[in-house]
Amino acid sequence: MSSPLGAQRFEASTPLSGNGASGALDPQVVREIREAVAARLEHPDGPRASQQDEQARTQRVVLEEVAGWIRRRAEAGFAPPPVSAERALARAVSAALSGLGVIADLLDRTDVENIHIHGHDVVWLERHDGTLERWPYPVADSDAALIDMLAEMFARLGQTSRKFSPAHPIANLRLPGGGPLGARLDAVIEVTDRPRVAIRRHRLVGTRLTDLVGNGTLTQILADFLAAAVRAGCNILVTGGPAAGKTTLLRALCAAIPTPEHVITVEEDYELGLHIDGNRPLVTPLEARQPNAEGVGEITLDDLLKQALRHSPRRVIVGEVRAGEVAAMLRALGNGAAGGMCTLHAGSAEAVFDRIASLGMLAHPPLSSEAAFAWTASAIDLIVHLTKVDDLDASGRERRRRYVTEVLEVGPVGESGRPDATRLFSRAGSGAALPVFAPTLALAGRLAHQGFAPARLQDPPDYPTEAPR
Template identity: 70%
Template sequence: MSHPWETGDFVPDTPAAVAANGAGRRVAAGWAAIDAGTVAEIRGRVAERLEHDGPFTAFANSPQGRARAARHVEDEVSGWVRRQAERGVPPPTVETERALTRAVMAGLSGLGPLEQLLARDDVENIHIHGCDRVFLELADGLLQRWPHPVAESDEALVEMLTSVFAHQGQTSREFSRAHPLGNLRLPGGGPLGARLGALIEVVDRPRVAIRRHRLSHTTLDDLVEHRTLDETLAQFLAAAVRAGCNILVTGGPSAGKTTTLRALCHAIPATQHVITVEDDYELGLHIDTDLDLVTPMEARLANAEGVGEITLDDLLKQALRQSPHRVIVGEVRGGEITAMLRGLGNGAAGGMCTLHARSAGVAFDRIASLGMLGTPPLSVEAASAWTASAIDLIVHVVKVDDTDAAGRPHRRRFVTEVLEVGPVGDAGRPDATRLYSRPLPGTGAAPVFAPTSELAARVAAAGFEPTRLATVWEAQ
């Protein structure tokens, strides 16, 4: 079985192709001259040149390395074209040359046809259920079946994944029958890369889920434009960030927590030292932001020998020794919640984090549950006390999938709740004032209650005049 990029079955979506054939379709256009042998030959030549430059796998782990590899590929493809011409073969089209270049780069990365899918801006998630069952979850919520296999067989798919885990991550990792679960950040898919999760042995066929970090630059103004929140709420949250409020962003899977957190971070004063702590680089504040001082920290799994692991807990403890103005945690999922609460409550104002939760109010129970996973475990009472002292606001986001007037899939994301966190109350958990809430299903949040005088004074000092909402608050 040949891959589509080897046989001419499709070309990447171009404006002309999309206009003629419809978005998401592929058409044959001059790829027939490219076969597996040609790709393998050029890939081998490039690999030799890369080995001469330095470690062959280094190109996948840095922009400089990939740029060097791309130059070598272009040189070798040009040489192949010249050799074809010397044999009397008609010159290929420009698109064929580009296709060959992409195929060789994909072969070098070890991702093969996945490289083509990662390059599509409209793809949000890639689901692979065996070599020949591939589904694309698009940005508008549409689930699209990809008609081409990503490997010749399930065994070939596992071999490809084994190579990816060995060469693409920060450290070489084993992915095998003995280690059938794997997670990895891929360099492709945009400035922030993509996150890959893979399973074998514990499932019927190899299963792979790849999440592309599509939105590398998002501001609160962008969220207003997409109706995730209204302008007044955006300005209130921006003032809260400037005022140094500690903010927790909650929501379900793919609800837009990281995007919302990234937008909030754009309101941080440019002169402050910001440390980001993440499992995988998703925020990208060190890549695309107006902040001058950003220290990005990324957790690291153990290598194939089981050594070298660096956890979020390790990074959070180190972050507090780096003299930060703010510590931003991408997401907490376990016992590192205790280090996160310590970090937000240690006096360094303006920390932010994301957390999986069904609603803003449920976040208190989630924090208490995760605290019990810490070392040593954090009691429910202690978790409540730490939460009350460490967090000022909880912002909850939801994802809504429906259809537009024409019946086409339509995915929307809303901020539906904003809570002000108060001291521990009689119930033994933090009191909360609901500042914003969603009045109707499928809508964003609207103001409900006034903030405490302390919070009102803080946001006023940061440029947001609370009297703008006085008519709403006074009506309560």
């Protein structure tokens, strides 16, 4: 395995690393070129450019400064480096400008889903299949240097400048790397033994339901059912535990929304990416904002959900609710703009009702359990539950699989005081859920209008217990 950019050296006063063919990046060289680039970027010419133009200008200046450094070395009698080394130097300077440093290299790993940094020299990469890889290189010179790097990120890379220090030891940030939607960084100090950082990459941006059939998350009949439910304007709640694939499934469901509809997405951090889909012209993405270093300027999910309804949406899609904003989410999905969707952490589909009631107590003013059950019954049509399974394949290798294991149709509040629910799909053995009960006549009529024959659920053919992988 080759070492990362920050672990390599370009020798500034001698030919590149002995043989002049491949050497390491000298941090001092990276720093000097970065400072030269930053000085040129401080005084832009003309009016303020768009973010895309600014990025293009920055990249152009980086390449010019790297070329100038190589030219000066050649004039001093050193052999020019190989093209690969020149590109590596340009990437290192760009990473230094963004404040990401060596982390930029890790964000480029398409097989990595999570990056765990436990101190400057303990780095674990969690691949999408659940396996772990120990990254053998440090991401900073010391824990103190790592904290300084994080503090600079929070000061420069977020929507607002934020402090990260012993007085503000917990913070999170959306990084400008790791794909078109970036990545989410969460960091803590002081409350743990060493600086701890978790970075979540948004890998599967363009996922469709057919892709989830291909990897075994869904059976074909379930994919057809869900696509028809989306087209029919059913309000859908996607649930599951951590890393169960909730956001990925929500993206796939959103892909089934008819293109002309006005969709508003409401998220803590942009994860769905509907606004970067060139085939969907009418999307209003709303992203929450944390308070700045002075503690002002916060915009919460609750604020955004209230604002979303003023923009005449056809559908409101909520990335995830974690606290009292569940009340605003239920209002948004129950206001008549059919076809809303959201994700929620829950251990099972049946636990969703109690989970919503618990979160409703955190709303301002608090939502009583009775009101939470009533609002859920009127706002939610379907609960789609995902389960993550970590096991071994036939050769004994670790693997991670994700399945939709339950689909519930939510009915009115029953005699128990809770919403009634009909289990339409359930997991039998291994693999994704299969049909078990027919939907109500009302739901069956909506699905039939979208081309899905309800008889497929009443008398399903024989399906394999696990879709091919």
